[in-house]
Amino acid sequence: MxxxxxxxxxxxxxxxxxxxxxxxxxxxxxxxxxxxxxxxxxSREYLDQRVSMLRSAMPERLGINYAVKANPFALVIEHMAGLVDGFDIASAGELEMVKAAGIDPARVSFAGPGKRDEELEASISAGVTLNCESEGEARRAMAIGERLGKAPCIAIRVNPDFELKGSGMKMGGGAKPFGVDAERVPALAREVISAGAEWRGLHIFTGSQALSAEAIIEAQGNVLECANRLSDEIGAPLPKLNMGGGFGIPYFSGDAPLDISVIGGALGERFDALPDSLSETDLCIELGRYLVGxxxxxxxxxxxxxxxxxxxxxxxxxxxxxxxxxxxxxxxxxxxxxxxxxxxxxxxxxxxxxxxxxxxxxxxxxxxxxxxxxxxxxxxxxxxxxxxxxxxxxxxxxxxxxxxxxxxxx
Ligand SMILES: Cc1ncc(COP(=O)(O)O)c(C=O)c1O
The missing domain is CATH 2.40.37.10 (Lyase, Ornithine Decarboxylase; Chain A, domain 1)
Incomplete structure (x- = not known):
């Protein structure tokens, strides 16, 4: 054999x-x-080098978030706290972990379908941004916020009409349990803004484990276009736009590392020509495996x-x-x-x-x-x-x- x-x-x-x-x-x-x-x-040294290499390839304006699910080991979270701008969590358990690492909840956003009321309550009390996955979830968050006397920080996770091509796991395009279908986002955004929530903008995560720079560049272009269109329809600026991630790493024979300099160059050009609706927006990507894998x-x-x-x-x-x-x-x-x-x-x-x-x-x-x-x-x-x-x-x-x-x- x-x-x-x-x-x-x-x-x-x-x-x-x-x-x-x-x-x-x-x-x-x-x-x-x-x-x-x-x-x-x-390895600390590996983590340091990875983040600094990424920062030097990406436009300065781009924030880098760490998706804790990739590796929630306490010492890794603590170490990443000094390297990245924000943290994406997926449960109240991960919220406890980032809190234990002394991370300011204002740097944290919470995405994931099926957030329980206790999880919404803990996040709202702490001041974590909720990337709401449905109308029902956003309304539950607002009701809990009212009961607590604290305006929830709400972003809407969009289920876009496109996907990250070639990604190992597709998280957008067609029917999905994640996010709100793009055409229903403007109405929900207006509803949460007029209900007095702290409006945090949009989260658009299109897939993960992509090794094609071209596919990521295309998805990022689609994300910016989609965010621009939705922001116009909402009629309010986007304070934040989490552009998702999807940067993959080579696992198997024949896989080649992602060319991040090409991605950073293309993103830089797009950032230089942003529409008015996004000119003041905080822009970030969220990565798990690329940072720590x-x-x-x-x-x-x-x-x-x-x-x-x-x-x-x-x-x-x-x-x-x-x-x-x-x-x-x-x-x-x-x-x-x-x-x-x-x-x-x-x-x-x-x-x-x-x-x-x-x-x-x-x-x-x-x-x-x-x-x-x-x-x-x-x-x-x-x-x-x-x-x-x-x-x-x-x-x-x-x-x-x-x-x-x-x-x-x-
Ligand atoms: C919302 C969200 N953010 C971040 C990630 C992290 O993905 P990766 O580790 O491939 O960067 C995932 C993975 O499924 C995800 O669903």
């Missing part, structure tokens, strides 16, 4: 004494620091090495309960290998085809299928890259009772 390719290892990772280094420390030292395997290791590595130890009908299995103490996405069970149709390496033999020549699996008793628990790797032994560490986003936070840690992985920020 031909080996299956693994995804590209993100740039910036090198070896110390033959081991993968993260933040200048070797993998086995990091495991000692974390206290156990499996563990997620996130490549800054994280999942380290898991090989517990057993065995052969079955000609296949070598490296059986680890980790698995899909921490790495659902890498196992191919989170939003992918065809399973492909994430970037993986033998962390304790980093840079060694590949010698054999092996399948890396987790410790769960299900055939779904695969970290790398038939990959071409250096010969690894029991005790070696396996690294799964692109683990900084939707790893710990988007995997069923309680499945089979193994519990969560350790997490450290170095």
């Amino acid at each position: 031909k080996p299956k390719p693994t995804g590209p290892i993100p740039s910036g990772y090198s070896a110390i004494d033959g081991e993968l280094a993260i933040g200048g420390r070797a993998a086995s030292e990091l495991v000692d620091l974390a206290g156990r395997t499996p563990c997620f290791v996130y 490549e800054a994280g590595v999942y380290l898991t130890r090989i517990i057993d090495r065995k052969g079955s009908h000609g296949v070598i299995y490296l059986i680890t103490d980790g698995g899909l309960h921490h790495q659902l996405a890498a196992s191919g069970n989170f939003g992918t149709v065809v399973r492909r290998n994430y970037p993986v390496a033998i962390a304790t033999r980093f840079g060694a020549s590949p010698e054999e085809e092996a399948s890396v699996v987790g410790c769960l008793c299900t055939p779904l628990d695969r970290l790398a299928d038939n990959a071409y790797l250096p010969r690894a032994q029991v005790g070696d560490l396996v690294a799964v890259f692109c683990a900084g986003a939707y790893g710990a936070s988007a995997s069923p840690a309680n499945f089979l009772g193994h519990g969560p992985a350790a997490e450290i920020l170095v």
Whole structure:
């Protein structure tokens, strides 16, 4: 059987004494620091470099928000607080997390369908902007605000008539549970403004995990046009426009990194020619995986090495309960290998085809299928890259009772 390719290892990772280094420390030292395997290791330096690279590519006027759902580890949120302008949360649980990190709720917006009354109340009390997903939700928010004697900060999430082409997850275009259909937005906006809400403008999120700069440029143009049109129909300026995000990262063989300089250049030109309705508007994008995904590595130890009908299995103490996405069970149709390496033999020549699996008793628990790797032994560490986003936070840690992985920020 031909080996299956693994995804590209993100740039910036090198070896110390033959081991993968993260933040200048070797993998086995990091495991000692974390206290156990499996563990997620996130790098401050990587986060810093990523945000500064993004800022230098984007127009100065563009605010950058962090979507907490990508990685809500407390130390990551705290670190991001010093790097980004705003935070997008998806639940009252995430609200507690940003509050615990000392983040001013005025920098926070809350998007997500099905916000419960308690969540609306906590957000209104704190002064968080609600990106309302329906007429019903906006009206509930206004009623709660009236009861509390506090005007809710309301933006409307638009379900636009277009999508982010080529994105892994489409969040606009056609029937969607997210946002208010564009043609109904002006009436709802006028209603919330005249009811005395703090009008915060619009949120237009069109998709996520796009690797085509052209598709993102096109979607951003459509977002600005849509916001301009809606603002005219509303008859009031937009204090804020959250333009969504969708910047993807390479996970699989053949994926190429996004060219952000092209996106920033095109956005700069558009910002230079904004219509009057948007000239005073606070403009931002919201990104999750692009900011944190490549800054994280999942380290898991090989517990057993065995052969079955000609296949070598490296059986680890980790698995899909921490790495659902890498196992191919989170939003992918065809399973492909994430970037993986033998962390304790980093840079060694590949010698054999092996399948890396987790410790769960299900055939779904695969970290790398038939990959071409250096010969690894029991005790070696396996690294799964692109683990900084939707790893710990988007995997069923309680499945089979193994519990969560350790997490450290170095
Ligand atoms: C409203 C919203 N904001 C932000 C994100 C983060 O997306 P990503 O991590 O791909 O940047 C998502 C992802 O689904 C989302 O739905």
